[in-house]
Amino acid sequence: MSKVGLLFPGQGSQYIGMGKSLYEQYAVARETFEEANEVLEFNLSSLCFEGAMDELTMTFNAQPAILTASVAAFRVLLQELRLTPTFAAGHSLGEFSALTCTGAIKFEDALRIVRKRGLLMQDAVVSNEGAMLAIIGLSDLEVEAVCEEVSTGYGSMVVVANYNSHDQIVVSGHTAAVDIVKEKLSAKGVKTIALKVSAPFHTPLMYSAFAGLRDELESCSYGKFAYPVISNVTATPYSDSNYIVSNLTTQLFKPVQWHNSIQYMLNQGVHSFIEVGPKKVLKNLLTGYSKVHQSVSFEHPFEIGAIREAGIESHPDGMGLISKCIAVAVSTQNRNWDNEHYETGVVIPYNKLVDLRDQLIQSNTEPTIDQLQFALDMLRSILETKLTTKELQRERFNQILTNTCTHELFPLFEVS
Known part of the structure; x- marks a missing residue:
């Protein structure tokens, strides 16, 4: 099975129409854009699909727009394919997308952070300077x-x-x-x-944005990583979510070590890459790396076929089911704002899922049927607590069982 690296694009990849084809074909993509509209309190979907390019390119618009388009693509990718990423990396802004998709940052928090980040970066210099x-x-x-x-x-x-x-x-x-x-x-x-x-990113000219971004980042809580994310600053994986604030603030005025980040993943045996989000900037940057076996991009429905043909999908197994449960737990929108209920019904079951996966990896053992049933039960608790509709719950569980070829193990599994 090929080790896979997910790559998330940064600012400059925006264009009018990005994300629209996924929005029109996949419910999970529509939900992602609608959640962004709600959190940001303006119609980001309209700006992405039919807005003015000058407006979309403004830093405080481009950053949440690219984040949303990338997260929507990621959620579709997990829904349609059997993927277990080895690493993820995001270029500048894309690091926020990578951290969101691995579960370290909640999507709603990431939206607010990058919107604020864009405003701070835009205000750090005079227009056109x-x-x-x-x-x-x-x-x-x-x-x-x-x-x-x-x-x-x-x-x-x-x-x-x-x-x-x-x-x-x-x-x-x-x-x-x-x-x-x-x-x-x-x-x-x-x-x-x-x-x-619209601003000179990754230079000392961004110093004035440092304190504001740090305050915004420190106001959020962070979760566990479903798989490692490479830091732009160090070109090595985050060892702990405690480094998120310092890495993302330092990233403002330090150069992006993208070449070294790719080289790190290659040295760890990653030779297949998927760029997740608008355009193909990062895919094109892989040209010339002799160890890259294949690279594909995903931002349109028709590209699913190309990824399947590339043979990047993971083999169906029990670990795939647990990984899918974790991914669905992260990507499904929350509609329950009772903090105590959320802690017991979402946070604790999610941590149990991650702990189960980590224990199996550390012991190098395949999960038992009981452990797989436990994973499904934990996800059921999470979806019910998030007030996910029964119809959407059935859709999610059917996708998990189908994509991991485990339907026959749970022929009687139903959403009550």
């Missing part, structure tokens, strides 16, 4: 040297923002300084691409 530029074909040292040459002080700063791949680096800073870098490199025949962003 910041820009980002992708540079193709130069080494790290060559790009760093150009940035050092052009930067004359805090009023004219340009630094490396993203180490994207072996031949693509992104610089960020004051617009005038970025323009000078572009002119110098263009004169030498170096290819550059201006990014569709």
Whole structure:
């Protein structure tokens, strides 16, 4: 079975119409966008599907929009395929999507955080005073040297923002300084691409957003990881959810170590990747990595077939059922705001599910029928507590049993 890495795109991947095809075909995608509309208190769906590009590109809109489109795609992916990710990584904003999809951050919290993050980042610089530029074909040292040459002080700063791949680096800073870098490199025949962003991300110019983002992050609680997420700052997996606040605040003004993140996963035996969300930016960045066996993207219904043909699906087994129960527990919308009831009916059963999975992994044993029944019972408690409709509960359980080929083990299983 191939080890699979999930990749979540960052800002700049937005476009009008993103997420619409999934929204129209899958109930779980519609629920995701509707939940975002409710949490953000404006019609994000309309902005994504038919809004103005200038409005969508604004940082405080683009960030929750891309997060929502990515989470919707992830939920469809888990519903339709048998997948057990080995790692996940997200590029800049995409790290929030990765953390949400692994269960470390609740979707509603992530929406509020990235909306606030976008506002803080937008306010950190005067309009049109910041820009980002992708540079193709130069080494790290060559790009760093150009940035050092052009930067004359805090009023004219340009630094490396993203180490994207072996031949693509992104610089960020004051617009005038970025323009000078572009002119110098263009004169030498170096290819550059201006990014569709509205602020100089991952630079010291973001320092003023630090405290506000930290406060927003500290106001939330965080859960366990269903599978490891690679940090943009360290290019290694989070060892604990306690590092979420520090990593995501530091990420504001530190470069994204994307090349090293991909290399880490390759070194751990991940050779198949799925980009989950709008466009194919991250899939395209994988070109040139000799150890990448296959890479696919998922943002449209027709791409399900291509993923199946690539043979990336996990083999059906009991562990797959437990993983699906955890994924459905995370992805199903909550409509119960009784905190005490939520703790006993959702949090405790979810933790028991995660503990069961971890114990089986540590002991390297397959789950028994009783343990699988226990997992289904824990999920039933979670869905009932979240006030999920009986119809949707039946749909979710049918998907789990079908996608893990375990129907025959539980022929009498029903939602009461």
